[in-house]
Amino acid sequence: MAASEQLEVELKFDVDAGHVAPDLRTLPGVVSASEPQTFSLDATYFDTENLDLAGNRITMRRRTGGTDQGWHLKRPTDIPGARRELHVGFDEAPADGDAPDALVTPVLALTRERPLIPVAVISTTRTVTRLLGAGDEPLAELAEDLVTAQSLLPGGHCRQWAEWEFELLAGGTGKLLKAADKALRAGGAREASSASKLARAIGATPTVHEPKLSKRPTALELVVTDIALHRNSLIAYDPLVRIDAPDAVHQMRVACRRLRSILSGFPTVLDAERTAHVAAELKLLAQILGDARDSEVQLEMNQAVLRGENASAELLAELAGTEVVAHDRALRAAHAAMTSKRYFALLDAVDGLIASPPPGPDADVPATVVVDKAIARSRKHIHKAQDRLAAFAEGSDEWEEQLHTIRKRAKRLRYSIDATEPLGKKKYRAVGSAAKRIQAALGDFNDTRINRRRIADVAATGKLGGADMFVLGRVDARLEADGHRAIATYRKVAKDL
Incomplete structure (x- = not known):
């Protein structure tokens, strides 16, 4: 089964619903911007009953709508703000089937024999503006999201919020990312309250941390x-x-x-x-x-x-x-x-x-x-x-x-x-x-x-x-x-x- 993987480098912010994003065409290297496009995205997130994936900052989802609909697996990297995203389109793994092996196999050491079940459904109205450089080279995208999330866990709740995501594309640089961070914060963006939409939807998880010793540890x-x-x-x-x-x-x-x-x-x-x-x-x-x-x-x-x-x-x-x-x-x-x-x-x-x-x-x-x-x-x-x-x-x-x-x-x-x-x-x-x-x-x-x-x-x-x-x-x-x-x-x- 064919799968494509890319490094996703992005900034994520909380913002008041309806707040107008600043004009980012003044950022370094940006020459113009595309006309905003609006998409309706519907995603179902999968994990084990123990939330083995979420506890390791991994998300697996099936999403319809947008330009990259299909199955996605996102895993953390050692690079701040970056994640590895593995994608399998619906032509390879139908939306009404089980999660594809190409996404399941990389996390078998975490999920083992525990079944993957739906843990949340998230609907997003996303407005995307693409920033372009010289020769219309794609540099970055700003996504303005209105999110409705329903946790499927016992006692789960429905939540709504707005957020902005700024993602570097092939021509983007660290300088652009730093300037965007400053501009968006000045334009009303706040520190994201959660690392991902799923984390906000389902709340706290038993996150795996690197172990640390006390000052005078026992054997x-x-x-x-x-x-x-x-x-x-x-x-x-x-x-x-x-x-x-x-x-x-x-x-x-x-x-x-x-x-x-x-x-x-x-x-x-x-x-x-x-x-x-x-x-x-x-x-x-x-x-x-x-x-x-x-x-x-x-x-x-x-x-x-x-x-x-x-x-x-x-x-x-x-x-x-x-x-x-x-x-x-x-x-x-x-x-x-x-x-x-x-x-x-x-x-x-x-x-x-x-x-x-x-x-x-x-x-x-x-x-x-x-x-x-x-x-x-x-x-x-x-x-x-x-x-x-x-x-x-x-x-x-x-x-x-x-x-x-x-x-x-x-x-x-x-x-x-x-x-x-x-x-x-x-x-x-x-x-x-x-x-x-x-x-x-x-x-x-x-x-x-x-x-x-x-x-x-x-x-x-x-x-x-x-x-x-x-x-x-x-x-x-x-x-x-x-x-x-x-x-x-x-x-x-x-x-x-």
């Missing part, structure tokens, strides 16, 4: 705050994974791992028995995402190792061809998992830990005390792994696997230290930096190890000619040198831990 407060932060990250990357956006699989996998590391790194803060299932499900989800991420990384590495080399099409196909197939298969598996009852149950369980965390024996201990113990324990595990490394012959399989163990433990230490960020403490930043450098160095070494094995496998097929075999030899020598440099870097920074 339970810190753990719940960290869980909430990484839960929000996982939810944010979910729709991006569904469209295979760059780095999305990696970031969602990191969110899973960080959530799990909170549970494993602070095992006495929450009831371990009651969180064990959540930890196991997070591990499984990270593994599923990991298959897609590993094939993605291998594709990138295959391309990187041949950069600057005179590689034939046959060599490129041997190195990359199977990985493309593997990546597509792994991504389909991830998407299937992310539409399963099991995935939605996991998200519900994580939300449950935030809303009603099961306290462990150290729940009321000061957060700094528990953090000190967790980081000391993690450092001790790394030191033990480093001691065991000395027992293996350098270059042996056991030696390489032990380096991989050290890398994983350094990552776990880094996650534990990252968990202290809400506390604003600086004393562990040096150790965290060392853990990050160790993780990076050993990650680079592991990449060279994987690539050299891959090259050896390709060379052993006997399908390549002499020129390609020579290229593989050059690449292998370069990777070997890269591996030695990575180990040297590890040894240099290991003492800082």
Whole structure:
């Protein structure tokens, strides 16, 4: 189903009904204005019974009338005053049908298996004036709205009001937006009482906020705050994974791992028995995402190792061809998992830990005390792994696997230290930096190890000619040198831990 998306940048104001808007043709860059056009718009807004969309500042509607009638999904962005609007016309999704998948899928992590129901109907009489620049370039639109809204929630009311919306178009600039804000306020506009028509129609909703700590938090407060932060990250990357956006699989996998590391790194803060299932499900989800991420990384590495080399099409196909197939298969598996009852149950369980965390024996201990113990324990595990490394012959399989163990433990230490960020403490930043450098160095070494094995496998097929075999030899020598440099870097920074 075709859907179009655009960035909507607008100003919204309350105004007295019938108040005449100021002449905006004096704004910078504006040469003329179109004749006002009036439209009748009728919209039905959809959400879950729990208002999961409204609570995350998202609106989904079906609207008739105007120039862009159809289904719309509006989501917030990090840009002040901007929202992303996804639109599907009625030629693709009829007005009398269910909300189209193109709009439902991006919010599945929020709605899960809860049905979407009508929560409000809003009728708007809209008068639109378009501001034009040189050559009749569209710069912005002023919409003067008379709104009648009926909440469909239990005990909902009917409300009427007037508002102005000033939206930038393709040729508009931030300078124009700033000047319009000043001019409209001077012309009688007031600060909008609600962020959207729906918010005003249905009233207060349980809005999701970024968690904050008290001045002297307990260990339970810190753990719940960290869980909430990484839960929000996982939810944010979910729709991006569904469209295979760059780095999305990696970031969602990191969110899973960080959530799990909170549970494993602070095992006495929450009831371990009651969180064990959540930890196991997070591990499984990270593994599923990991298959897609590993094939993605291998594709990138295959391309990187041949950069600057005179590689034939046959060599490129041997190195990359199977990985493309593997990546597509792994991504389909991830998407299937992310539409399963099991995935939605996991998200519900994580939300449950935030809303009603099961306290462990150290729940009321000061957060700094528990953090000190967790980081000391993690450092001790790394030191033990480093001691065991000395027992293996350098270059042996056991030696390489032990380096991989050290890398994983350094990552776990880094996650534990990252968990202290809400506390604003600086004393562990040096150790965290060392853990990050160790993780990076050993990650680079592991990449060279994987690539050299891959090259050896390709060379052993006997399908390549002499020129390609020579290229593989050059690449292998370069990777070997890269591996030695990575180990040297590890040894240099290991003492800082």
